[in-house]
Amino acid sequence: MAMELLPFNSAVLPWLTGETLFSLCSRHHRLWGFSNSSQSTEILFGSPRRGTQHDFPCALDVFADRTQGLLGSANEIARQRTVLKFYAPFRGAGEVQDAVVMMRSASVAHLKYRLGLLTSRFRAHHPLKSCPQCRHRDLVECGWVYWRGHLQYPGVWMCPEHKIPVQESALKATGVARFQWHLPAEEDQHSLEALRTDWMQASALKLATMTVDLVESITEDGWLSRHRFQAAVRSRMLANGWLLTSGRLRLEDAASSFLQHVRPLRRIPELAALPSSVEEAKSQLGRLLRPMRSGTHPLRWMVVASWLFDDVDDLRAELAHPSERDCWPEVNKELSQGATDKEDVRVRLVAFMSEGASATSAAREYGVDVKTAMAWAASSGISTKRRSKKLTAESLLSILQALQFGDDRNELAQRYSISSGTITRILMTEVGLHAQWVAARKARSRERARSTWLSLLASGEHQGLKWMRKLEPAAYAWLYRNDTAWLRANLPPAPKESARRASPAVRWDVRDLELSARVFQTALSLSKNGATTLRLWQLYQVLPELKAKLGQLQRLPLTQRALETVLTRRATSTSPSELL
Numbered sequence: 001m002a003m004e005l006l007p008f009n010s011a012v013l014p015w016l017t018g019e020t021l022f023s024l025c026s027r028h029h030r031l032w033g034f035s036n037s038s039q040s041t042e043i044l045f046g047s048p049r050r051g052t053q054h055d056f057p058c059a060l061d062v063f064a065d066r067t068q069g070l071l072g073s074a075n076e077i078a079r080q081r082t083v084l085k086f087y088a089p090f091r092g093a094g095e096v097q098d099a100v101v102m103m104r105s106a107s108v109a110h111l112k113y114r115l116g117l118l119t120s121r122f123r124a125h126h127p128l129k130s131c132p133q134c135r136h137r138d139l140v141e142c143g144w145v146y147w148r149g150h151l152q153y154p155g156v157w158m159c160p161e162h163k164i165p166v167q168e169s170a171l172k173a174t175g176v177a178r179f180q181w182h183l184p185a186e187e188d189q190h191s192l193e194a195l196r197t198d199w200m201q202a203s204a205l206k207l208a209t210m211t212v213d214l215v216e217s218i219t220e221d222g223w224l225s226r227h228r229f230q231a232a233v234r235s236r237m238l239a240n241g242w243l244l245t246s247g248r249l250r251l252e253d254a255a256s257s258f259l260q261h262v263r264p265l266r267r268i269p270e271l272a273a274l275p276s277s278v279e280e281a282k283s284q285l286g287r288l289l290r291p292m293r294s295g296t297h298p299l300r301w302m303v304v305a306s307w308l309f310d311d312v313d314d315l316r317a318e319l320a321h322p323s324e325r326d327c328w329p330e331v332n333k334e335l336s337q338g339a340t341d342k343e344d345v346r347v348r349l350v351a352f353m354s355e356g357a358s359a360t361s362a363a364r365e366y367g368v369d370v371k372t373a374m375a376w377a378a379s380s381g382i383s384t385k386r387r388s389k390k391l392t393a394e395s396l397l398s399i400l401q402a403l404q405f406g407d408d409r410n411e412l413a414q415r416y417s418i419s420s421g422t423i424t425r426i427l428m429t430e431v432g433l434h435a436q437w438v439a440a441r442k443a444r445s446r447e448r449a450r451s452t453w454l455s456l457l458a459s460g461e462h463q464g465l466k467w468m469r470k471l472e473p474a475a476y477a478w479l480y481r482n483d484t485a486w487l488r489a490n491l492p493p494a495p496k497e498s499a500r501r502a503s504p505a506v507r508w509d510v511r512d513l514e515l516s517a518r519v520f521q522t523a524l525s526l527s528k529n530g531a532t533t534l535r536l537w538q539l540y541q542v543l544p545e546l547k548a549k550l551g552q553l554q555r556l557p558l559t560q561r562a563l564e565t566v567l568t569r570r571a572t573s574t575s576p577s578e579l580l
């Protein structure tokens with residue numbers, strides 16, 4: 001059998017990082033050089049058309065057999081190398097197993113219907129997507145431009161790594177090249193009109209990052225069940241004051257906030273089914289919160305999650321410890337009655353409290369939950385006295401201090417044996433505390449990243465920046481994004497020439513950091529020697545490698561900025577000739 005897969009004695013190509021099955025097959029097709037895709041398909045799947053679906057391929061048993069399990073079993077390939085990986089955490093174990101069985105067989109007919117994709121009102125064609133910067137990096141680092149699995153997930157329209165819009169492939173989506181193998185090529189890719197502006201990109205980036213982080217961190221089928229999501233959403237709506245402990249739901253308020261959140265997202269064609277009016281938002285939220293309904297598209301949950309939660313850690317914490325309280329029957333009654341609250345209750349309540357009324361009496365006066373009254377007051381800058389049944393004054397004080405120092409919410413909840421929801425409420429109701437907490441957490445991350453970096457630097461065993469970056473990727477990434485000036489000041493000495501030659505792949509960010517640091521050093525020593533107005537030629541006289549890189553400045557943003565700074569010119573142009 002293996003002989004059939006190895007024309008021209010070619011070996012089976014191994015997987016690239018995060019690669020999809022469609023991508024791997026397309027690379028084999030490219031390598032073999034057949035003029036028709038069907039010839040490669042015949043070799044890989046034993047039939048001219050089977051297996052060519054880019055989202056849910058079939059005939060995986062044949063493929064695993066022909067590759068002699070070198071690339072994993074059919075089951076592993078279905079779960080790890082196709083878009084099923086995105087759906088599995090949201091669907092029941094039985095449903096996922098059925099999907100795998102179909103993908104191993106000769107046909108996947110009706111699979112999308114069974115997964116509820118055709119009835120969801122979202123488009124179910126899974127367009128092929130790629131990120132321009134990933135493409136460039138992959139070509140430089142591994143010699144291939146390929147399809148990365150996580151960028152194919154529904155709802156992912158920004159590259160979480162490079163924070164730029166991904167591009168959609170014109171092929172496959174139209175059905176013209178339905179049975180063809182192909183890899184991302186510049187000319188076939190186009191950007192979405194919807195993602196031209198910063199605010200749209202910011203919303204799409206949050207959705208993409210949370211989706212990828214969440215899906216990649218869950219390995220259990222069905223872990224992201226409807227029940228778990230509903231509990232998390234209820235708990236957060238409770239904390240936001242849209243759900244009262246009595247079970248009353250302030251659907252109107254929640255719906256207008258939700259509508260605000262989805263406004264940029266629904267310009268993405270895939271997400272056009274998101275609500276466009278308060279009425280639609282109310283009805284969609286109502287459907288999500290009602291019990292006993294299955295088959296909701298995961299996109300709906302992820303959009304709601306990106307609305308209610310800060311990031312994936314915030315979301316996971318709530319999913320892992322759903323609220324202990326259940327106000328289910330009341331919520332349901334509320335939903336069926338469709339009752340809403342007046343917009344001005346909040347304004348009047350805050351005014352009442354600013355005149356000195358306690359949260360309890362204001363809450364009673366306006367018929368809202370005490371915690372809601374406190375949250376509203378805090379967001380308007382009014383401090384409130386707290387009465388907690390579970391917490392003593394001392395432990396409350398320690399919690400407040402711990403939060404000021406940026407302690408983790410879940411750790412605190414465990415330490416004081418209270419729910420993380422209570423911690424969140426303290427965080428949100430104490431004036432200014434949330435901002436302090438965020439700043440403290442950032443300071444902690446900085447401290448951690450810096451000390452990791454410094455201890456590696458001090459170990460004396462490093463072999464240059466590239467090596468350090470590989471050993472401590474998280475610290476490096478944090479510093480590169482958030483603490484560039486410090487990182488620049490703490491670079492290792494350049495490795496020996498022989499070590500450099502051993503690794504020819506270009507790391508533009510590494511090169512950029514090193515070069516920008518040297519630009520500053522050179523400028524400093526030149527000005528110490530009496531130069532008053534620096535010219536570019538003076539810099540590259542001392543720093544010949546700078547001259548060689550002038551044509552590449554668009555890839556070296558830090559160096560470009562360094563040049564603009566030391567040459568004291570206004571940052572208006574990117575053309576190196578104008579620097580002269």
Ligand SMILES: [Zn+2]
Pocket residue numbers: 131132133134135159160161162163
């Ligand atoms: Zn990217």
